[in-house]
Amino acid sequence: MPLTTTRELFAKALKGKYAIGAFNVNNMELVQAIVEACEEEKAPLILQISKGARQYANPVYLKKLIEAAVSLSNIPIAVHLDHGDSFELCKQCIDEGFTSVMIDASYEPFDKNVEITRRVVEYAHKHNCVVEAELGHLVGVQFDEGEEGGGFSKSGHYTDPDEAVKFVKLTGCDSLAVAIGNSHGAYKFKGDQRLDLERLKAIKKALMDAGLGDYPLVLHGASSVPQYLVDEINKYGGKIVDARGVPEADIEVARRLGCTKVNIDTDLRLALTAGIRKVLWEKPSEIDPRKYLGPARAMVKELVRHKVRNVLCCAGHAFD
Ligand code: G3H
Ligand code: 13P
Ligand code: ZN
16 A cells, blocks of 8 residues: 555544554664554554654665555555654655655744744645644643643643644644643653643634634654553663653543644653563573564554554554
């Protein structure tokens, strides 16, 4: 099956009230684990590649790995640039055949973010590529004590519903990554682990009221940091202390409120690391990479099966 665009995937996901998992890939084992899991669960899939992944693996290797996975599977797969930080990088990926790119100019002031995003949208749409943009800062509650000295921001860091409407109208972007207390990595919260779901609801409503319809929103930083993986890593010589992710219950609410694309990277890293550590701890003389990467790949696969089946609820929707 040829690569799919996220436009098609989102339209079906919004109708069916499920979310598509966007999983980061850097190497062969991750590509295999994710694609095999989604194939077995009959789940539509977004494979995403960051600038760092391109630097690590080389864009040609990643492209060929994905081509191989696509040729061996039947499910719809979109290939997406994660956190593209410039027009030039987005253009490069569009020219290489990515079906979706993210331009993340959220580090710029509003007007500059609009200008850069618009430029990417114009180029992408001419080449049948879909664009995700971002408004607000993914600082997370841990780094943002809010205006009243605790909890969520009243303004500033997080996505403002009215600004979101203005931004989407001015840029023509196809989906929007929102900042609602989410952040990247394994250390997302100090106290309460929760997203500002009221803000998410308000953003969705503002877009709907402005005539933009059931507009696709994207949740970055959606790893849950499962305790069993942290425990496994620590049991076999790791040191992960005070790591906290987004509760699966919050992801489920976000999905029902219209977060159509849910980004997961950290949980894959935890699963792969746990698998490698266990083998090397139990068999310190092991030197065959297949003997530790194989079990680690199996752990990633199990994790992805759980996500698509029980959290994103996209299992069984590959052929909607
Ligand atoms: O958003 C960040 C993703 O987890 C990708 O991370 O830039 O280290 O590849 P990376
Ligand atoms: P996590 O770090 O929570 O996995 O988020 C990944 C992400 O947002 C990639 O863009
Ligand atoms: Zn992200």
